Amino acid sequence: MQRRVFLSTLAAGSALALTAPPLLAQTTEDQVASRSPDSLPRNEGDHPRYRPPQRFGLGGAIALGDMRRQISEEQARAILKAAWEQGIRYYDTSPWYGLGLSERRVGQLLYPRDRDGYVLSSKTGRLLEPDPGYDHPGWQGVDNFRPEWDFSASATRRSIEDSLQRLGVPRLDMVFIHDLSPDHMGEQWREHFEVARKGAMPELVKMREEGLIKGWGLGVNTLEPLLDALDASDPDISLLATQYSLLKHEDALTRAFPACAKRNVSLVLGAPLNSGYLAGGEYFNYDRGAPADIADKRERYRTLARDHGVDLRTAALQFCNAPDVVAAVVAGASSPEQVRENVASIVDAPVPAAFWAAAKDQGLLHADAPIPR
DSSP: OOHHHHHHHOOOSSOOOOOOOTTOOOOOHHHHHOOOGGGSOBOOSOOSSOOOSBSEEEEOSTTTTTSSSOOOHHHHHHHHHHHHHTTOOEEEOOTTTTTTHHHHHHHHHHTTSOGGGSEEEEEESEEEEEOTTOOOTTSSSOOOEEEEEOOSHHHHHHHHHHHHHHHTOSOOSEEEEEOOSHHHHGGGHHHHHHHHHHTHHHHHHHHHHHTSOSEEEEEESSHHHHHHHHHHSOOSEEEEESSSSSSSOHHIIIIIHHHHHHTTOEEEEEOTTTTTGGGTOSEETTEEBOOHHHHHHHHHHHHHHHHHTOOHHHHHHHHHTOSTTEEEEEEOOSSHHHHHHHHHHHHTOOOOHHHHHHHHHTTSSOTTOOOOO
8 A cells, every 4th residue: 555545544750749839730529530621721713834722732751651660551541541531632652752652552542532533743753673672771671673763755654654553543633853953863963954854854744735744843852953944844833842941941932932933833842841850850851860050940949839829830831831832732641640730730720920920030930931821
């Protein structure tokens, strides 16, 4: 079967909870059972390019990919079941997450369901080659698949087709060119970018025009590739992780946001809690421990949150959801309880204006950073 025909038919981490202040996002018994998808923030009005309807999603990297520890299939199903019951209808995954494991787990939730009832994004840039016994140090357990960088046009089609097979679904809504960035490749990222400029990028534009995907962009942890892609091609929406949070946001705010807005390109923000660090965890941006200035900034935020009766996780998630250029925020979860806490933070616990004003007065937030309305 031709690939085109086939394709057309086919957070928080293990965070330690902070002491609950008066405005800590909490869930009632009814909310634990289920929420309507319409209760979560949505993108309203028309936009020149594709945006997911829902502004909050579940990230599939850390827990569902077994990044830090192995979880059972039962635990994975419980996390995904809780997300669906809490009204989450946007799911982000990648071949890289657990070398196919995250996609397989997400697919178990989604493949029996109406394909028009949820939004799904995955990524391209790595092909997974069978290699029995292969064990990548970045993921727990034996992986049996070896990742190979390939940003060519043909590899992009194959990667998406492989993802659809693992997921068991007929199509993806968004595709992000993954980790085409100096934090993963060093200076070689520019050579790979040139391959993608001639291969993956025009191929994804073609697939969008064919109606096989709704939007595409980069999925990266640094700004330069994202900004270069705006000039090199015609992206719709990119996933930017670790670069916009309470702890780090000035560069994204002053460089990436205006550049994207000028081109009507939206952003999905990943790692809004900096890998659970803002929820009390030990990991900062996927690594154990944080630089001294970041640790000090978190302590200052904790004091401010305590003084205003605010849950810091709640403030962090709502802060990331505030900018107009942001179309969605995706946060991971290592348990059903974390799923419910994250959704409650987005939906149930407004943060007082005095908290945001004090954060700006103390220099914790950039003066021009949008705050939740």
